[in-house]
Each structure stands twice: as C-alpha cells, then as structure tokens.
Amino acid sequence: MRAHHFLKALLCLVFIMTSTAAHALEVKQIRFGAHPGKVRMVLDISDVTDYRAFVLSSPYRMVIDLPTFHWAAGRVQKPKLAMISDIRQGKLVPGISRIVFDLEQPITIQSAFLLPKQGNKENRIVIDYKITTPQKFNATKSIIHGTLKVEDYKNKTAAAENTAVPRPPANTARPLYPSREKPLIIIDPGHGGQDPGALGHSRIYEKNVVLALAKQLRKRLLASGKYRVLLTRERDVFVRLKNRVKFARKHGGDLFISLHADSIHKPSVHGTSVYTLSKKASDAQTAKLAEKENQADLIGGVGLSVEDEQVAFILGDFLMNDTMNQSKFFANKLVSKLKAHKIYTLQNPHRYAGFAVLKAPDIPSILIEAGFMSNKKEATLLNQNAHRQKMAAAIHAGIDSYFNYVYQNEQH
Ligand SMILES: [Zn+2]
CATH class of the missing domain: 3.40.630.40 (Zn-dependent exopeptidases)
Known part of the structure; x- marks a missing residue:
C-alpha cells in the first residue's frame, strides 16, 4: 500500500511539474506610445493573469510584478517619450518575477488594466502614466494598481522551495516584507x-x-x-x-x-x-x-x-x-x-x-x-x-x- 501511495504522489508531482511548465506565463513584447497627456505602455503576455504595478522612489522606478514568467520580449525599445532609462527583469520571490523600469523623471500611474485576447491582439496589460512633480509622486506612490498578492504565492511555493536551489538569505525579499x-x-x-x-x-x-x-x-x-x-x-x-x-x-x-x-x-x-x-x-x-x-x-x-x-x-x-x-x-x-x-x-x-x-x-x-x-x-x-x-x-x-x-x- 505504501508503495502505491508513493507512486501516486510521485505521479501527481510529475503532473504538477509538467503542467506548470506548460503554462508558464510569457512576456512577449513591451511597447510604448504617445497619447494626449500620457504615455501608454503595453505588455503583450501569453495569458490572462494577476499583476500589480506601482512606483518606487530613490531612484524613481516603476515596477510590474507578475507570476513567474519567461521573458520573450528581448531587448525592449525605449523611445524618449517613455522617460525610461533602463529596464531590468528577474525573479523576485519564488512564484513571482519583477520588471523594473528606471525612470528619468517622477511619474504617476493614471490607470492600469488588462485586456484579454481579442482577434489577432494578444492578452495585454496596459499602463498609462504621465510625468509629475516629486511632491505629487510622493503623494501617490503608495497606490498599488492590480490585484496580485505576493503573500499567496509565497505560501503556495513554500513547500516546493525547501527542495529547490540554495536560497539567498531571508533579507533578499526585504523590500516586500520589511522587518521591524x-x-x-x-x-x-x-x-x-x-x-x-x-x-x-x-x-x-x-x-x-x-x-x-x-x-x-x-x-x-x-x-x-x-x-x-x-x-x-x-x-x-x-x-x-x-x-x-x-x-x-x-x-x-x-x-x-x-x-x-x-x-x-x-x-x-x-x-x-x-x-x-x-x-x-x-x-x-x-x-x-x-x-x-x-x-x-x-x-x-x-x-x-x-x-x-x-x-x-x-x-x-x-x-x-x-x-x-x-x-x-x-x-x-x-x-x-x-x-x-x-x-x-x-x-x-x-x-x-x-x-x-x-x-x-x-x-x-x-x-x-x-x-x-x-x-x-x-x-x-x-x-x-x-x-x-x-x-x-x-x-x-x-x-x-x-x-x-x-x-x-x-x-x-
Ligand atoms: Zn585600504
């Protein structure tokens, strides 16, 4: 009986592993466009997903967190109007990846929304933003757009994590879980x-x-x-x-x-x-x-x-x-x-x-x-x-x- 249970568990694990691999989110493209009074950033993504977007200061950054993704966007074009000096991406915590946009100036996110696939258009996350003053930046920087909850992922992946590659010290996630x-x-x-x-x-x-x-x-x-x-x-x-x-x-x-x-x-x-x-x-x-x-x-x-x-x-x-x-x-x-x-x-x-x-x-x-x-x-x-x-x-x-x-x- 024990062997049977073991086999079942093993099969189950294999299934989970292959199914998550098959459904890995893909960031396909990021592009920018000028609109009256705002810049529109569009992320083409492979699936409808939770996300969250917010800004950080010192230095000024815009951040988008998504479930772990495969980066297929290559080198992103950064037109001058985007006010972005650099783009980086990588794993944040198990289950979550982050895209960081280094900003040349303080901005405010006006709106962020997801558009599901339509005709030949991909699933898209759209973020509208505009230049702002440092004062207004500070006044609005605590606003988080989107519904992604990092804690949920943390719990979900906690078990898997124990067997994964050696973990960095706990303070790696400090920006998300400030210790008192x-x-x-x-x-x-x-x-x-x-x-x-x-x-x-x-x-x-x-x-x-x-x-x-x-x-x-x-x-x-x-x-x-x-x-x-x-x-x-x-x-x-x-x-x-x-x-x-x-x-x-x-x-x-x-x-x-x-x-x-x-x-x-x-x-x-x-x-x-x-x-x-x-x-x-x-x-x-x-x-x-x-x-x-x-x-x-x-x-x-x-x-x-x-x-x-x-x-x-x-x-x-x-x-x-x-x-x-x-x-x-x-x-x-x-x-x-x-x-x-x-x-x-x-x-x-x-x-x-x-x-x-x-x-x-x-x-x-x-x-x-x-x-x-x-x-x-x-x-x-x-x-x-x-x-x-x-x-x-x-x-x-x-x-x-x-x-x-x-x-x-x-x-x-
Ligand atoms: Zn010396």
Whole structure:
C-alpha cells in the first residue's frame, strides 16, 4: 500500500511539474506610445493573469510584478517619450518575477488594466502614466494598481522551495516584507594583522586608523538606538576580503561600510572619497585603487582563487543590479553629508570600480577612503580622535538619511 501511495504522489508531482511548465506565463513584447497627456505602455503576455504595478522612489522606478514568467520580449525599445532609462527583469520571490523600469523623471500611474485576447491582439496589460512633480509622486506612490498578492504565492511555493536551489538569505525579499528589527550595519575596518594597509608618517598605519574610526562610528550608531552594529574585525588581525563579505551575509547585514585610507605618490593630494561597485571603473585612478585594495589577500599571504573572483554571485544579475543601485544611492547621500559636515572631499567624491569587498549581491555596500595617509596633514588628522569623531558623525548622518528613504519606500 505504501508503495502505491508513493507512486501516486510521485505521479501527481510529475503532473504538477509538467503542467506548470506548460503554462508558464510569457512576456512577449513591451511597447510604448504617445497619447494626449500620457504615455501608454503595453505588455503583450501569453495569458490572462494577476499583476500589480506601482512606483518606487530613490531612484524613481516603476515596477510590474507578475507570476513567474519567461521573458520573450528581448531587448525592449525605449523611445524618449517613455522617460525610461533602463529596464531590468528577474525573479523576485519564488512564484513571482519583477520588471523594473528606471525612470528619468517622477511619474504617476493614471490607470492600469488588462485586456484579454481579442482577434489577432494578444492578452495585454496596459499602463498609462504621465510625468509629475516629486511632491505629487510622493503623494501617490503608495497606490498599488492590480490585484496580485505576493503573500499567496509565497505560501503556495513554500513547500516546493525547501527542495529547490540554495536560497539567498531571508533579507533578499526585504523590500516586500520589511522587518521591524533595527537595521544591521556591518562596519569593515580594512586590512589588519600582517597587512598594515597604507603607511603614513611617524608609524601611522591605515589598519589602526580605520579600526579606531570603525569603533567610534559603532559607538555613535549604537547610542542612537536605531541600529545594530557588527565589525568584521575587532582587533589587529588579518581577515580575508572574501570572509568580510561572508560575515556580512551570514549575519544578514542591511548595509556594508568598508573603511580605508588611501595613499598616492603625490603627497599634496588629500580628501575623502566614497566608492561603489561597478564592472567598469569611473577613472584610471580608481581602477588602480581597486586593484591595490583587492590585493590585501595577497599581502596577507593568501593566494587569490577563482572562488574569490566571483564572491557568491548566486543570486543573479538582477538582484546585484538592484543592490548596486541602492549602494550608489547611499553613496550619494553620504557624499552630501560629508560636505554638510565640512569634511574635505576629492573632486567627484563618488567613484566606481570592481572592489572585491563590495560584492555582496544582496547588501548595499560602499567603501570609504577616509583620506590620504600619503598627505602628512591628513594622516595626522586621521590619527586624531576629534577628526575621526567628525568623520563618524558625517557617516552616521549619511546612514540616517539612507534609511529614512528606505523606510519611506517599504510601504508596499
Ligand atoms: Zn585600504
């Protein structure tokens, strides 16, 4: 009898698997048209389905969620009138996929509706939108068009999920299920142990300066009562770059901040700068800097392996791109706070390159070069408590400003 039941269950499972595969939703085409006073976006889809559409700010985005789909729309044409700079799509949570439209300006969705197949016309989702002011955007951004309920899918797929591919940490779905727990800030003091980092005059070492700054920043953040904080190292020890990222992911960090102090052959150069991850470096100097920082493991006596090159890119480009956007957004907030706190910055203080330590695919990550150890005056300043307090206050303000936005946007 048992065998019989087992066989029945197995057949049932096979049936479910093949039937869902046969009915996978397909996004066939996306096109835009100008209409009086509005832009009309039309998605040709293979089936009548639930969907939901809404907007997000910082940066301005329009989002369409659908049951897991097969993308057959190829590269979508983006006419200027659409006010869309980029389109990305991918899996959001099991059972649900998301299309994100990066907007050049704030918009408001006027209406969204589904038109079932008619003659030679496909099933269509139609979204009418128009340009709006940031004020009106904020006033209407909590409106969700459509009836898709993400929670339903979550329950439906929960069982299947247990046997599926390794799951990313729970915080991947954070934009949909905001946790009420205090955000966890991971502070990563660069270098340590046998790797001293950049050397200043009078035995001022980067590894010591950044550890001191990390501890001062932690003290401030904890005192605010708004955050949880963990340091990737508490002492003068060597930690591999890969393990710094692993540490952040293991603990489910909400933000990753790597602290460094740069060095350059021109002793006059000074100022703070902020870096985010990018495949292409913003400039030659930043490319070199990333190369140098990425060699920390070699200096610490550990060879680089293939594994290091692709620090856990298990979540795919979609999530990575979204995380990179969040990181950039945070970096910009931080730069404005550094300036507001009268911290001298490099020109174009927000730069990009392929820093290995910023490669957590699901945690917004930035690297701060607090200043130049090669500049005598700045190295002296970085070695002083008072200056580091000022720096910690500015970073704290940047973190506050970032989370104010994140929480505003987690209403959906
Ligand atoms: Zn460094």
